Amino acid sequence: MSKFIITNEFWELFPEAEIAIVVAKGIQNTEAQVADVRKEINELLKQSSKEAEKFLSAGVFSQNKVISVWREAYQQFKTKKGVRCSIEALLKRIDKEIGVSPINPLVDIYNSVSLTYGLPCGGEDIDTFEGDLLLTKANGDEPFLALGDEEASNALPGEIIYKDDAGAVCRCWNWRDGQRTMLTNDTVNAFLIIESVDPSRSEDLKAAVSKLAELTDKYLGGSAEIVHLNKNNREMNL
Template identity: 45%
Template sequence: MKQKFITTPAFWDLFPEVEIAVLLANNVDNHSYANVPKELLERANLQALKWVENDPISANPVIKDWREAYQKFKTKKGARCAVENLLKRAKQQKGVGSINPVVDIYNSISLEWGFPVAGEDRDFLEGDLKLTIAEGGEKFIPISEDNIEEALRGEVVYKDADSVISRCWAWRDSARVQVTEETKNLIFYMENINPKRKEDHEQAIKLLQKRLKTYLDIEATSFLITKEQTEVAF
């Protein structure tokens, strides 16, 4: 039975100009770093600095775009877009560290291009993956934590039939679907909330596909989700 990546009208009512790249990959081997450049993340952390040259960090356009977006819906106190968290680490010279080959590759894209990129293990998804507005009370267990959280009413979330996959839109991912060395089938998504960055978004998508192919021999098929094209089957 086919699953779908679905965006709902309630989301588009808030963010009609957003474009979301969805990439799918099958039969992945995520064990070997043999062809992944050792300096991949080190280089990406340095390139990230161009997105956060101004102080405070909220004064930078990429950060400002997401801060303004987060003001349009209910969020957990202190929640920031994942790309802000990555860029902040780079700015503070803490650097984003290695996790596993696939995660390192998509984090390198996020750092270099200033877009949030998420990767999920499709084999642990229950039914369709939806980007929507939470009714409130949907369960969520974040990566590296055991405590069960609940989504707030009016919060933008990714969720499936079981629980929330990502809280506060692009803030934190669920432990249930995190990408590990054993992951075989993947779904990625990369959001662009600024229409002026359409060309950047397109280049970032292509670079993600190129690195997955070059470093891990992964063929990732991409689709673009918009208000006019709201879903894709996988």
């Protein structure tokens, strides 16, 4: 059985980080599965976008707490130039009144949770992993083809990444997922993750992961197991 392991190199940089996981198995991430409730999921995304406005109270976008705390975190490791945390990317769309469009059921569910709680959420297809999944510092030789890109590039030495034996899974911690492990309509077993670097938001993290598990189970079926990881609990079975 493969594992998800958060290495010492990560905890040396972020000893107070908390990572919450939903392992969703036996789901049906298809439009056919949610045909009767697609409008409901779309409404979740719409309402969460409105709710996310509460995180944008500062006059300067970058000074909003849920954004500034991640910008500070990104300064602690090597990053690809100009990249931002996934929650900042979503909130930028809210700030510019662009909106967040539906992608597929599970991505829509975790985006709604991300917006509601102001925390970065992501997801990967467990069945595409090769070996263990690690959250760690990159060596610099991990290949990665980002969503939307046509050419692969390696992670940077010292960059915080999710990776497996085949290369990077998500670069710059939670910036962008790769095509190899992305959630698709064929996904049956999913690894869903919510991250926090702000110790004052532990209860928000717990509420967010609980909601993520609830919505995944409600709309996509299967089973959803929640696991909380921190510096004293660093790994789990997948």
